């Protein structure tokens with residue numbers, strides 16, 4: 001377990017079938033994300049499914065992630081709460097000032113999920129709230145600030 005409710009299996013879960021073992025030094029990042037953000041989030045949203053958390057270079061490439069992705073460091077997770085994901089996103093935003101959230105993104109592409117991440121070691125959380133959806137013309141995911 002990396003925290004009370006989140007397991008190492010959830011950290012390394014991938015649907016790609018590729019090797020996704022997390023290097024030992026990155027486990028503390030997974031624990032920090034779980035303890036400081038995911039556990040408090042779970043209190044208000046209930047149990048959630050983790051689509052993607054840590055990504056090995058191969059997994060990150062396979063899912064089209066950028067090399068600078070915080071998933072590479074186990075500092076971000078894509079979570080799917082029960083019920084309406086956008087509603088859950090808005091509920092999560094009520095904790096934005098309180099929790100050390102670096103980025104929280106409502107992503108909508110075929111299905112919906114919430115990308116949520118912690119800051120890198122020694123960096124201040126940016127507390128950015130974004131919406132990510134494919135550009136209707138190019139299909140490329142684009143991100144814009146979310147204004148409540």
Ligand SMILES: [Zn+2]
Nearest residue numbers: 076077078115
């Ligand atoms: Zn993500």
